[in-house]
Amino acid sequence: MITPDSMKAELAEWNSGEGVNLETWVGCMGRFSLAVGYAAVFWPELVEFEGLILSQGFSEDAIRKLINRADYNPHSVEWMNNHLHILDIQYVGCEDASRDRLIALGNTLKEMWEAKLKWQFPEKPCKVEFYQPDDIDDLSQYQISFWQEKYEHA
Structure with missing residues (x-):
């Protein structure tokens, strides 16, 4: 991972001005409880339900209601259920959020989610999107999500 300029x-x-890399810094600043929490975000639990691939924890009733709508679009259901605002990884108002940090996390999450989906669902190709808003300073709109490629134009 490339170190964001802001860090x-x-x-x-x-290290008395000698500097450290990200891995060493995490070893000094981190906690295992946080590492476990981040692992849940970076390598999410995914399940298949009614032909959809969804992040675990969804409401079966809510998904069934969407499926039964006349304007049902599986791409939209997967995208919405599986999306994550990168800013939401931390608490509201986290003072060290910055565009370059969100981009670094978003790009890394994209690679990890692609690997997870390919590993867990090799027969169901998926697309992972890291969305970066036109207004690059609107940190709340950096998002990542995924959907099955077969639903891309559904």
């Missing part, structure tokens, strides 16, 4: 100065101050 380079902080990392350079560590």
Whole structure:
């Protein structure tokens, strides 16, 4: 992973000014409970339900209602259920959120989710999208989601 520019100065101050890399910094600053929580975001539990691939924890009744609508669109249902606002990985108002950090996380999540989907559902190709808004300063709109390719134009 490429170190976001907004973190380079902080990392350079560590080790009596000799600097450290991201891995060493995490080893000094992190906690295992947070690492487990991040693992749940980075490698989500996925299930198949009514032909859809969904992040675990959805409401079966709500999904069935969407499926039974006249304007049912499986692409939209998968996208909406599986999307994550990158900013929501941390608490509301997290003071160190920045565009370059959200982009670094979004790109990394995209690669991880692609690997997870290909591994867990090799017979159901999926597309993972890391959405970056036109207004690059609207940090709340950096999002990631996925859907099955067969539903791309449904």
